[in-house]
Amino acid sequence: MAKRRLPWMVFDYMDGSAGEEHGAALNRRALQDIRLRSRVLVDVSKRDLSLPVFDHNAKRPFGISPMGMCNLAAPGADLMLARLAADYKIPHGVSTVASTSLEEIIEVAEGNAWFQLYFSGDGSTAMQLVDRAEAAGYQTLVLTLDVPEVGRRPRELRHGFKMPFKIGPSQFVDFALHPRWSLTTLFKGKPQMANFPGGEFDRTESRARADWAYLDRLRDRWGGKLVVKGVLDAEDAKRLKKAGVDAIQVSSHGGRQLDGAIPPVQALRDIRDAVGTDFPLFYDSGLRGGEDVVKILATGADFTFLGRILLYAIAAGGEDGLRTLWDVLSEEVSLTLAQIGQTQPNLRGSDVIY
Numbered sequence: 001m002a003k004r005r006l007p008w009m010v011f012d013y014m015d016g017s018a019g020e021e022h023g024a025a026l027n028r029r030a031l032q033d034i035r036l037r038s039r040v041l042v043d044v045s046k047r048d049l050s051l052p053v054f055d056h057n058a059k060r061p062f063g064i065s066p067m068g069m070c071n072l073a074a075p076g077a078d079l080m081l082a083r084l085a086a087d088y089k090i091p092h093g094v095s096t097v098a099s100t101s102l103e104e105i106i107e108v109a110e111g112n113a114w115f116q117l118y119f120s121g122d123g124s125t126a127m128q129l130v131d132r133a134e135a136a137g138y139q140t141l142v143l144t145l146d147v148p149e150v151g152r153r154p155r156e157l158r159h160g161f162k163m164p165f166k167i168g169p170s171q172f173v174d175f176a177l178h179p180r181w182s183l184t185t186l187f188k189g190k191p192q193m194a195n196f197p198g199g200e201f202d203r204t205e206s207r208a209r210a211d212w213a214y215l216d217r218l219r220d221r222w223g224g225k226l227v228v229k230g231v232l233d234a235e236d237a238k239r240l241k242k243a244g245v246d247a248i249q250v251s252s253h254g255g256r257q258l259d260g261a262i263p264p265v266q267a268l269r270d271i272r273d274a275v276g277t278d279f280p281l282f283y284d285s286g287l288r289g290g291e292d293v294v295k296i297l298a299t300g301a302d303f304t305f306l307g308r309i310l311l312y313a314i315a316a317g318g319e320d321g322l323r324t325l326w327d328v329l330s331e332e333v334s335l336t337l338a339q340i341g342q343t344q345p346n347l348r349g350s351d352v353i354y
Contacts, residue, residue, distance in 0.1 A: 019259030039341030066093030066116030146230025290332025
């Protein structure tokens with residue numbers, strides 16, 4: 001439904017992956033190949049889907065990944081996600097390149113928001129955003145490090161996707177053939193990168209100068225929880241733990257950066273072995289249903305994050321569509337737990353995977 005309703009350039013920005021998209025497909029296959037052990041004669045009549053995340057109890061074992069320009073899916077998408085976060089007390093990852101200001105999102109999310117930070121240029125702009133996030137009340141910072149350069153995504157290039165939009169003949173035809181999206185977006189105002197003056201931000205600017213010294217400076221500067229996102233290597237994970245980060249988010253950026261990257265679910269196992277049983281590990285990339293969530297929690301993650309599928313739901317049905325998908329995901333997790341003889345999603349150490 002989202003593919004039908006969105007302009008081609010918007011859908012392919014949202015849906016597309018790096019290179020020939022083998023990495024994204026391999027990640028899905030790796031998830032599908034995990035087999036769960038079904039059990040019988042276990043009383044699973046009372047199931048609880050809540051899961052602790054740092055110092056509070058989230059009502060679901062999945063949160064919202066930071067995603068840039070969510071309002072391309074539909075006007076107000078950022079705040080739809082923020083309201084969901086408030087209702088379920090789950091972390092809402094607020095992207096550096098969100099369509100809504102970081103201050104407004106955390107207010108609507110009732111504090112259930114983590115600010116995602118990109119290093120860029122010499123890092124000075126990133127530190128200014130850190131100051132804003134602190135002033136707005138954010139207590140968790142998610143530093144994304146798997147984008148030293150923006151990956152080559154052919155579907156975006158084919159449609160000439162740029163922010164702000166550059167309207168040429170092909171884009172004009174694209175928008176004209178999707179009048180509902182185009183008129184609604186025109187009426188509400190075109191999405192822009194709200195955390196930057198005038199909405200201007202070069203998303204292709206190099207981030208290649210980020211190094212371990214920068215991480216040390218950020219760790220010294222930021223007094224709250226620090227999560228590093230985009231980790232796929234066990235040696236990096238061990239060094240990050242030693243450097244004082246509070247959690248690692250195992251992720252391939254949804255397959256949008258390196259087509260030949262290891263499937264994150266495979267990296268998760270190695271990273272868990274490297275950092276030990278007590279260090280918090282989060283996970284995103286490729287999750288498409290509640291059974292996927294259960295598989296990842298059983299593989300070694302402490303919490304999971306969902307991305308693209310939430311935007312598909314918003315594009316297809318607005319806030320009602322988002323809530324419908326959320327209910328489906330919740331039911332799928334609950335039913336999967338029942339099938340494997342479990343009553344709660346804290347599955348690390350459980351014997352539920354063949």
